[in-house]
Amino acid sequence: xxxxxRSLSRRAILKGGAGLALGLYIAHTGKAFAQTPPAPASxxxxxxxxxxxxxxxxxxxxxxxxxxxxxxxxxxATLVAEELDADWAQMRAEHAPSNPVLYKNLVxxxxxxxxxxxxxxSYEQMRKVGAAARAxxxxxxxxxxxxxxxxxxxxxxxxxxxxxKEGRFGAFAEKAMQQPVPADPKLKDPSGFRLIGKEGxxxxxxxxxxxxGSAEFTLDxxxxxxxxxxxxxxxxxGGTVASFDASAALAVPGVVDVKRVPxxxxxxxxxxxxxxxxxxxxxxxxxxxxAESRGTAQLLTEFRTLxxxxxxxxxxxxxxxxxxxxxxxxxEAEYVFPYLAHAPMEPLNAFMKWEGATAxxxxxxxxxxxxxxxxxxxxxxxxxxxxxxxxxxGGSFGRRAQQxxxxxxxxxxxxxxxGPGKPVKLVWTREDDTRGGYYRPFGxxxxxxxxxxxxIEAWSDTIVGQSIMKGSPFEAMxxxxxxxxxxxxxxxxxxxxxxxFRCDLHQVDVGVPVLWWRSVGHSHTGYAVEAFVxxxxxxxxxxxxxxxxxxxxxxxxxxxxxxxxxxLADWKGAKPESGRARGVAVVESFDTYVAQIADVSMGExxxxxxxxxxxxxxxxxxxxxxxxxxxxxGIGFGLGHILYAEQTLDEGRPVAGNFDAYRSLRINExxxxxxxxxxxxxxxxxxxxxxxxxxxxxxxxxxxxxGLKRPAQLPIVQGAxx
Amino acid sequence: MTAFTLKINGQNHQLDVDPSTPLxxxxxxxxxxTGTKYGCGVAQCGAxxxxxxxxxxxxxxxxxxxVGRKEITTIEGLKSREGxxxxxxxxxxxxxxxxxxxSGQVMSAAALLSLNPKPTDRDIDLAMNGNICRCATYxxxxxxxxxxxxxxxx
Numbered sequence: 001x002x003x004x005x006r007s008l009s010r011r012a013i014l015k016g017g018a019g020l021a022l023g024l025y026i027a028h029t030g031k032a033f034a035q036t037p038p039a040p041a042s043x044x045x046x047x048x049x050x051x052x053x054x055x056x057x058x059x060x061x062x063x064x065x066x067x068x069x070x071x072x073x074x075x076x077a078t079l080v081a082e083e084l085d086a087d088w089a090q091m092r093a094e095h096a097p098s099n100p101v102l103y104k105n106l107v108x109x110x111x112x113x114x115x116x117x118x119x120x121x122s123y124e125q126m127r128k129v130g131a132a133a134r135a136x137x138x139x140x141x142x143x144x145x146x147x148x149x150x151x152x153x154x155x156x157x158x159x160x161x162x163x164x165k166e167g168r169f170g171a172f173a174e175k176a177m178q179q180p181v182p183a184d185p186k187l188k189d190p191s192g193f194r195l196i197g198k199e200g201x202x203x204x205x206x207x208x209x210x211x212x213g214s215a216e217f218t219l220d221x222x223x224x225x226x227x228x229x230x231x232x233x234x235x236x237x238g239g240t241v242a243s244f245d246a247s248a249a250l251a252v253p254g255v256v257d258v259k260r261v262p263x264x265x266x267x268x269x270x271x272x273x274x275x276x277x278x279x280x281x282x283x284x285x286x287x288x289x290x291a292e293s294r295g296t297a298q299l300l301t302e303f304r305t306l307x308x309x310x311x312x313x314x315x316x317x318x319x320x321x322x323x324x325x326x327x328x329x330x331x332e333a334e335y336v337f338p339y340l341a342h343a344p345m346e347p348l349n350a351f352m353k354w355e356g357a358t359a360x361x362x363x364x365x366x367x368x369x370x371x372x373x374x375x376x377x378x379x380x381x382x383x384x385x386x387x388x389x390x391x392x393x394g395g396s397f398g399r400r401a402q403q404x405x406x407x408x409x410x411x412x413x414x415x416x417x418x419g420p421g422k423p424v425k426l427v428w429t430r431e432d433d434t435r436g437g438y439y440r441p442f443g444x445x446x447x448x449x450x451x452x453x454x455x456i457e458a459w460s461d462t463i464v465g466q467s468i469m470k471g472s473p474f475e476a477m478x479x480x481x482x483x484x485x486x487x488x489x490x491x492x493x494x495x496x497x498x499x500x501f502r503c504d505l506h507q508v509d510v511g512v513p514v515l516w517w518r519s520v521g522h523s524h525t526g527y528a529v530e531a532f533v534x535x536x537x538x539x540x541x542x543x544x545x546x547x548x549x550x551x552x553x554x555x556x557x558x559x560x561x562x563x564x565x566x567x568l569a570d571w572k573g574a575k576p577e578s579g580r581a582r583g584v585a586v587v588e589s590f591d592t593y594v595a596q597i598a599d600v601s602m603g604e605x606x607x608x609x610x611x612x613x614x615x616x617x618x619x620x621x622x623x624x625x626x627x628x629x630x631x632x633x634g635i636g637f638g639l640g641h642i643l644y645a646e647q648t649l650d651e652g653r654p655v656a657g658n659f660d661a662y663r664s665l666r667i668n669e670x671x672x673x674x675x676x677x678x679x680x681x682x683x684x685x686x687x688x689x690x691x692x693x694x695x696x697x698x699x700x701x702x703x704x705x706x707g708l709k710r711p712a713q714l715p716i717v718q719g720a721x722x
Numbered sequence: 723m724t725a726f727t728l729k730i731n732g733q734n735h736q737l738d739v740d741p742s743t744p745l746x747x748x749x750x751x752x753x754x755x756t757g758t759k760y761g762c763g764v765a766q767c768g769a770x771x772x773x774x775x776x777x778x779x780x781x782x783x784x785x786x787x788x789v790g791r792k793e794i795t796t797i798e799g800l801k802s803r804e805g806x807x808x809x810x811x812x813x814x815x816x817x818x819x820x821x822x823x824x825s826g827q828v829m830s831a832a833a834l835l836s837l838n839p840k841p842t843d844r845d846i847d848l849a850m851n852g853n854i855c856r857c858a859t860y861x862x863x864x865x866x867x868x869x870x871x872x873x874x875x876x
Binding site (some may be wrong): 068069070071203204206207208209210211212213214215216217219220222228253254270271272273274277343344345346347392393394395396397429430625626629632633634635636637639640658659660664665666667668670672673 | 742754759766813821828846851854859
């Protein structure tokens with residue numbers, strides 16, 4: 001059975017009665033209670049469960065987090081299986097439907113995946129689900145065998161009594177449901193873990209279906225009579241439709257309708273190709289009077305001017321100006337960061353069936369709660385009349401969660417314009433996706449530092465950038481003193497002790513929609529801080545590793561990963577050898593600490609990264625192999641962007657549309673990677689994002705050792721993306 | 723619209739489409755085989771890789787009218803020794819992350835092994851650099867191809 005086995009669908013289990021759902025809901029408080037699954041009468045079934053045990057002994061965990069590669073199917077199942085004492089082979093996972101009460105992220109308070117929080121917020125919750133289910137199964141077996149529960153053991157999916165009686169979970173699932181749910185099930189001491197943190201025991205639950213083409217993504221949804229809809233959107237952000245002529249589009253065979261929608265003009269067709277051909281045939285006059293019409297060159301000039309004046313203070317210690325006035329070596333640097341598209345392998349898309357009074361949507365919804373509300377609002381029906389099911393998505397890197405919920409809104413508008421009774425698959429082309437905004441913000445860091453007597457005496461970082469959170473529901477959560485903390489995270493809390501420190505921010509408005517992009521603010525602050533500290537240490541005549549460690553007295557976990565990576569790479573200083581040099585960087589993001597050393601030489605086009613050593617401290621390592629995979633992928637993702645990627649604007653119009661212009665890392669550019677996971681007893685933190693930030697500065701710092709300047713304008717290979 | 727017969731994975735599929743329709747969309751929307759993915763539409767990413775007459779092609783950039791009677795093999799029909807070995811190695815090393823590009827990766831990897839049973843890292847880089855993986859699973863793709871090659875020895 002695979003995670004997409006239809007026989008495992010929630011509704012089939014409830015309806016058929018063949019499967020025995022062990023319904024459990026463990027509240028955040030730890031108070032647990034069983035709930036009878038609701039009757040499947042309404043469209044919006046809210047299964048109050050994290051766990052289904054079937055007569056065939058399979059245990060299916062309903063995963064409240066979206067699986068788009070970072071591993072929550074396997075992670076949630078590991079946590080449950082550990083406390084349940086299940087055999088790994090019996091574990092399955094599928095996505096939980098949208099339900100903000102049952103499936104909320106305990107960090108966000110709503111259902112959603114982000115901020116590398118899946119394991120962190122579920123670690124205790126999912127273990128309690130497993131522990132409670134185990135206790136209930138044991139109680140059921142004790143009653144059946146008429147023996148004390150305390151005499152029963154559970155091991156690898158087998159329930160046993162010393163009398164020789166034994167059985168598997170499936171046989172007791174129904175009776176277990178009648179047992180009281182333990183209010184505060186006892187969790188294992190970590191010393192007793194068999195799965196958590198163990199090597200080679202847990203394999204990903206989704207590898208097979210992703211290797212044979214059977215994994216179902218939104219683009220693959222087959223529903224009879226589904227129309228494919230493509231929307232023509234303004235080439236400039238903020239542009240609107242002035243007028244359009246659909247006659248040529250409607251003449252394309254296969255095109256069935258053309259409608260104006262808030263985001264542009266929607267073409268509906270039987271399949272992608274007629275929809276695309278029809279959209280190409282539309283004649284649209286755009287009203288750009290309110291659109292952003294500045295190009296990136298102009299933005300750079302404006303940002304650069306601003307960066308030469310102090311912004312609003314984020315953090316200040318000592319007196320930077322006085323320290324500079326005192327003399328020593330003043331070092332300045334400017335780092336320019338481009339707009340970056342997320343470009344997940346599967347472009348944006350979404351599917352929905354609207355029957356007038358009810359609707360059913362399926363797509364890779366990363367934040368189901370706000371998406372759900374948005375759909376209901378547009379359709380003018382209650383949230384309880386809308387069923388939203390998250391499914392596998394082909395990557396995200398942040399793109400499938402939007403503070404504006406624009407994909408869910410457009411889906412609902414396109415479906416509404418088509419009229420009830422017509423299933424619609426809204427598809428964005430690669431070009432729509434790359435030119436569609438929601439970029440990592442464009443920005444500048446202007447750095448100043450003073451080195452005196454071999455010591456860093458002053459550090460100043462003036463940031464110019466656009467707020468991701470402004471005007472969004474997340475503003476209250478992320479703003480401090482009127483400033484978006486995600487614009488400076490990592491820049492104001494550097495791990496180095498510097499007596500005179502300042503970080504300030506110019507928060508500017510640009511009419512380009514921006515979004516969190518894998519590692520959010522750390523995607524630029526990590527580079528600025530780590531390239532600059534390396535430059536200052538070089539000026540101070542210090543070793544990049546030893547020099548950092550000497551300033552990390554108050555940052556033991558930073559120091560821990562730095563020491564670990566130096567050991568892993570057998571660090572012997574940064575001196576180049578036969579045209580190759582090593583650069584180091586260490587960045588904490590989302591409470592996970594990552595240090596990397598990159599071995600680099602210069603090729604004709606730019607740096608060639610031969611090998612990367614990586615040490616990570618993410619607290620208790622739940623799934624070591626997934627942690628390694630996320631470090632490998634994070635390094636590759638970070639490296640591809642730092643080397644090659646940028647989105648530029650020409651009079652407001654995004655230029656790069658596809659991978660020919662928005663260059664992605666390819667296999668021949670992928671370094672060898674060695675990962676060390678630092679042993680820790682701290683609570684687990686995430687790994688989806690933290691592998692990304694250090695690689696850029698590690699490469700830049702290696703380039704400096706080869707006698708080049710640390711790149712001031714990214715990407716490093718200029719012109720690679722045009 | 724024009725009538726075409728495509729032989730995909732040994733089965734004939736009748737379709738009535740515009741001759742300019744890329745093979746990818748005929749496979750997905752008309753034949754209903756969705757293992758082959760759309761990633762770019764311009765032969766840049768390799769997610770749409772299938773075999774046409776035994777050769778790997780980017781199905782997003784070949785119009786149906788150019789297919790003729792050549793046999794098409796998609797990921798659903800990949801049954802070769804190399805294909806099976808590659809898929810086994812992919813699972814054993816947990817190569818996929820999001821998985822969206824992996825049909826194309828597997829098709830390219832199996833084709834490589836059928837031409838070159840013992841590829842070096844450089845051979846792999848050359849053969850596989852038309853397949854983008856945005857999750858950057860490349861380290862494991864390389865390792866899994868070596869493992870698959872070993873499993874096919876003897």
